[in-house]
Amino acid sequence: MERRKEPICQLIDALALAAEAHRHQRRKDADASPYINHPISLLHILSIDAGITEPSVLCAAALHDYLEDCCGQAGQPSVEEGRSILLARFGQDVLAYVDAVSDDKRLPKQERKRLQVEHAASAPFGARLVKLADKIANLRDIQASPPADWPLARRREYFDWAKQVVDRMRGTHASLEALFDATYAGRP
Ligand code: NDP
Numbered sequence: 001m002e003r004r005k006e007p008i009c010q011l012i013d014a015l016a017l018a019a020e021a022h023r024h025q026r027r028k029d030a031d032a033s034p035y036i037n038h039p040i041s042l043l044h045i046l047s048i049d050a051g052i053t054e055p056s057v058l059c060a061a062a063l064h065d066y067l068e069d070c071c072g073q074a075g076q077p078s079v080e081e082g083r084s085i086l087l088a089r090f091g092q093d094v095l096a097y098v099d100a101v102s103d104d105k106r107l108p109k110q111e112r113k114r115l116q117v118e119h120a121a122s123a124p125f126g127a128r129l130v131k132l133a134d135k136i137a138n139l140r141d142i143q144a145s146p147p148a149d150w151p152l153a154r155r156r157e158y159f160d161w162a163k164q165v166v167d168r169m170r171g172t173h174a175s176l177e178a179l180f181d182a183t184y185a186g187r188p
């Protein structure tokens with residue numbers, strides 16, 4: 001598909017692809033909220049809270065869980081096909097940012113979590129912005145509407161792991177880091 005030139009059109013296209021790809025998915029909160037609410041939360045944090053309007057960052061935020069949570073699932077493109085779609089439709093920067101925020105689901109969960117901490121500092125700047133917004137959104141969700149089966153210890157462990165990731169990215173964006181710290185201060 002031809003690449004859109006107008007930034008607002010790129011963002012609408014990114015949201016349309018995310019909405020389509022996540023359409024059968026739900027978040028883990030007790031109400032099983034529509035999955036697309038989560039990428040929209042990241043867009044709100046980046047643009048409204050932090051004043052970030054760079055189109056490639058916003059498109060990557062809209063699509064940040066596309067490769068990890070949609071591609072490779074039944075009826076969806078493979079991860080490699082998904083990467084080709086991102087490149088053709090949104091360009092190299094968006095692909096690089098989404099790649100950098102995607103875990104390799106073939107690895108065991110503890111290894112994936114360790115690698116997020118290890119790779120955080122070396123991720124491209126745009127990817128670090130998306131990562132910061134993702135951690136803020138997830139901490140807010142755990143405070144306001146946590147997965148029903150998560151005991152206190154697991155919620156706390158998630159807060160502390162998210163802080164380890166963010167601590168490796170200090171100096172990336174003062175407002176986002178302050179927002180993360182304010183959210184972390186509400187650790188259950
Ligand atoms: P998961 O990776 O299973 O779940 C967290 C992820 O789920 C988030 O990163 C987010 O990912 C997504 N998500 C979907 N809905 C919500 C929601 N409502 N609120 C928050 N996140 C949501 O969790 P972890 O394995 O990371 O568990 C957290 C900690 O607990 C870890 O440190 C782990 O070691 C520990 N643990 C404890 C257990 C226990 O019973 N005590 C058992 C297993 C782990 P995204 O944005 O990418 O969709």
Ligand code: ZN
Nearest residue numbers: 038064065134
């Ligand atoms: Zn996410």
